[in-house]
Amino acid sequence: MRLATIAGLAFAAAGLDGVESRAATPEGPLVSTEWLAANLNDPKVRVIEVSVQPGVFERGHIPGATNVRWHSDLVDPVRRDIASKEAFETLASTHGVTPDSTIILYGDNNNWFAAWGAWVFKHYGVDNVRLLDGGRKKWEAEKRELSSRPASVTPGSFKVTTVRPELRARLADVLEAVDGKRDARLVDIRSKDEYEGRIFAPNGVPELAIRAGHIPTAANVPWVKAVQEDGTFKSKEELRKLYADAGIDGSKPVIVYCRIGERSAHTWFALSQILGYETRQYDGSWTEYGNAVGVPITNLAGTVWTGK
Template sequence: DIRVVDGTWFMPAEGRSGHEEYLQVHIPGAVFFDIDAIADRASDLPHMLPTPEAFARAAGALGLPREADIVVYDTHGIRSAARVWWTLRVMGYPKVHVLDGGLKKWLAERRPVEPGEIFPRAVELPPMFDAALVRDADEVRALLSSGEARIIDARAASRFTGEAPEPRAGLRSGHMPGAANVPWEGVIAEDGTLKSARDLKAVFKTAGVNLAKPVVTSCGSGVTASVLALALARIGLNRVAVYDGSWTEWGGLPDTPVVTGP
């Protein structure tokens, strides 16, 4: 009992539409999960998690029962699919997987695809929410103060150090005090698949992350933070939380601690 989900999403500056590309070509039977639409519309932050009730209605309309195996992919290889993977897990789905290498690898292997919209049979879903997989700004403040968990930032090194400006206007540059920097591209192999568990352990060790202690992932808006959470799941850390608001929230608040440099 498998359900396939296309979770393709692009940054606004990329000028591409995940849904339009889905309509052109997708894995047979795949439904489209729009992370900007299945989100908290009342928030001024991008694609924040919706309420459990709103999510249950949206996922039910996509025909995604919780007892099914859900396989998520995107056209990039592994990027926004990880955000959908994390979202489904937060909302009570026990069997969620990411297609390694995504549609790019699928097409390279000449596997079947189809165009057009899919109209699945809707299912009824009770709302569920796993709060242990999510952190908000207040919780991150507390973690920074207590040192109980390490923040791992998935943004590019130049943004982490503050040398490069943030792509979203109005945000301060830099990073949270004590955060580690693991740019998300560093956990992806050259062919677009996720690196092996052995290589991933080396990536996090090089960044100074002690994997024996709790960690929380962050990024620009919660998408590539989910890539790091997926990478950590591959090496056995299946309960890593993601800071949903990430730097779009943190860098836009007037009183959150921010430092620059390595």
């Protein structure tokens, strides 16, 4: 009898007792593994994985989750660009997203590409999108349930009603910031070695830029400093201090970049969604800037062309 009572309370807390549809969604841009585990059966909660490692979703994913491939679903197949408005509408509809959905994104690599996904969703006016704090890393570390069964989702008919270009920076915007024509702070979130020009890319990652270094005036705050050991974001107070120590306090708009935009999406999320700073993501990042003709660079290591 006591077990039944406890189970009933648990279902009620999760919003699965038939009295109400779900437990209240926590305030803020993040949800915990505990909250998600308690709300997996809520039809209004859409869980979407955006990982980088091939096959990781198929080997096991959060029950009910669907899979979005960042390199084919969230980008244009021909241009170097994010998915078009029409392609995004098709994608969201296929994954059962409706205006009433609470969208929970998660992935591997400390949510790099899940944060990219959140940025694309926000760009197309989807407000009710959260990250699972800690992503796959924390879910798996807690030995929570994984499923290899494809989720059964009823396709919808999602339409984009708002586009937010102000969340995205272009090369011209970056150059205006460098030249002092735009009152914005640049933040390079790559490693110190990438920032100084000692290496072009992390180990095992293709070198896609012809020059090494960083954008002049950019501060260096590596993305990894924003997370704890378990993959969750540091506290709001810790994040505020981390960026303030680099001169980023929210008093001026911010433009973040990395190599291709995935790591900087993580920092975009921290700055804009957690701290509330006006922040743009420069998704062209170093693979565009480091290959552009006629733009200035700062190289602290003395390398200029292909590391020589």
